[in-house]
Amino acid sequence: MGTVTAIKGAKGTRYRAQVRRKGHPQQSEYFARRKDAEAWVRKIETELDAGRFLFDGAAKKRTVSELIDRYEADVLPQKKSARDQRQQLSIWREMVGQEKLLGLSTATLMEARRKIAERQTRHDKPVSNATVNRYLAVFSHVLTVAENQYQWIPENPMRRVPLLKEAQGRDRVLSNIEIQRLLAACSEIVDRRLEVIVLLALTSAMRRGEIMGLTWDRVFLDQGLLKIEEPKNGQRRMVTVLPEVVAKMAELDVDGGRDGLVFPNKTLTGAWDFKKSWQKVLQQADLDDFRFHDLRHTAAKLIAKSGGSVPQIATILGHKSFKMASRYAHLTEDHTRDLLSRTMKEVLPDE
Structure with a gap:
């Protein structure tokens, strides 16, 4: 729903235009004329109706590293596997932390997946596909939280990154x-x-x-x-x-x-x-x-x-x-x- 509110101040009257829509971050802007504010509201609502997701200037500057910081503060402490996931997220921070969150593409994540697959374990062995998939799952949850709870991104780009085929589980049992x-x-x-x-x-x-x-x-x-x-x-x-x-x-x-x-x-x-x-x-x-x-x-x-x-x-x-x-x-x-x-x-x- 869009609204226009007159705000009187020492320098005269300004008009605050706001658009609130469930599932989207609140959008707001200030104008000197009411008709400009009303036009802006109509434009935003039209774009939302067309399925476009809008962000303010601050959102466009937000980085992946900032998202990881907030996730580690809000969500990670509640997880029993927090220690392991913190280590995994440090790798994601290293690889894509400087990326603008809104610019994080599936192609970038595919490249990150390739780099993770090329890493060595502490025993100098290549990481397994199952391990790579655990890295993908951890970061995918971070992006899902950004989408659904923080509303920082329109969708989770990790959903289009395919998991690697995992080997069958060990079948070593004792006679x-x-x-x-x-x-x-x-x-x-x-x-x-x-x-x-x-x-x-x-x-x-x-x-x-x-x-x-x-x-x-x-x-x-x-x-x-x-x-x-x-x-x-x-x-x-x-x-x-x-x-x-x-x-x-x-x-x-x-x-x-x-x-x-x-x-x-x-x-x-x-x-x-x-x-x-x-x-x-x-x-x-x-x-x-x-x-x-x-x-x-x-x-x-x-x-x-x-x-x-x-x-x-x-x-x-x-x-x-x-x-x-x-x-x-x-x-x-x-x-x-x-x-x-x-x-x-x-x-x-x-x-």
């Missing part, structure tokens, strides 16, 4: 014999906490961060339950712990009422970094190309092979949807077939 070798190696290590950590990952499909973030006030050994407060997807859930693992956790809680982290470092200032111990047991168990997170996949496959359904696997893994758990669906097919066969035998006539 039963390898599991036995791993547990045997863990039982021989001096610090027996690693055995408990591995058992939690293997029998409950817990993530490393969930395990290392456990505090004793969320461990209910008498019930065989652990309370996960902040898993990766933001949900809270209860994790069932097998009696064998409960017994080993009880050995850690020798005082019968510890507080703080279940697996703290020596100074009690954070979680234990068990990297060296983990590498040692992998070598002793003769396990190649195996990562700690692969224990979670191993657990999921064991559950699937034992007849667990996709919804059950998703619940145990703490997934919000069935999409991630569906990668194990083919392992449940035999059990599904057996279930249907038993069910139908009760209703179908014998041949």
Whole structure:
């Protein structure tokens, strides 16, 4: 809606023209004559009706770096992955920070994508397509906030930048014999906490961060339950712990009422970094190309092979949807077939 307001001052009367339209920043201008102000209002409204997005002088000078600054102040503190995203945004600032926000084109973003893909990891390896896509996703959200919340740009130019094709997820899981070798190696290590950590990952499909973030006030050994407060997807859930693992956790809680982290470092200032111990047991168990997170996949496959359904696997893994758990669906097919066969035998006539 456009309005013209007379403003009287020491130097006479001026006319303030304003146009407000939902989904667009407010436009305003001052004129010496009312008819000029009214003409300006009509012009702006005509351009808005035609689908053009208008900006004042300040908006046209705004840079990508200014947008990142505001995003880091307003939005980033609310994110659990703030540390990683801040690092990713520093790369975007380096590449396109000086660009005028309104002039940021898809072509510029495509070039930035190419440069990110050419970067090296800290281990001097090329970054994966999945990593490049994470960079694109982070900056795309920044631009979406600029479009929808700040109304600094008419649209997010990242929407026209295609994601790179990602390789299929790792499929390294342990065989039963390898599991036995791993547990045997863990039982021989001096610090027996690693055995408990591995058992939690293997029998409950817990993530490393969930395990290392456990505090004793969320461990209910008498019930065989652990309370996960902040898993990766933001949900809270209860994790069932097998009696064998409960017994080993009880050995850690020798005082019968510890507080703080279940697996703290020596100074009690954070979680234990068990990297060296983990590498040692992998070598002793003769396990190649195996990562700690692969224990979670191993657990999921064991559950699937034992007849667990996709919804059950998703619940145990703490997934919000069935999409991630569906990668194990083919392992449940035999059990599904057996279930249907038993069910139908009760209703179908014998041949």
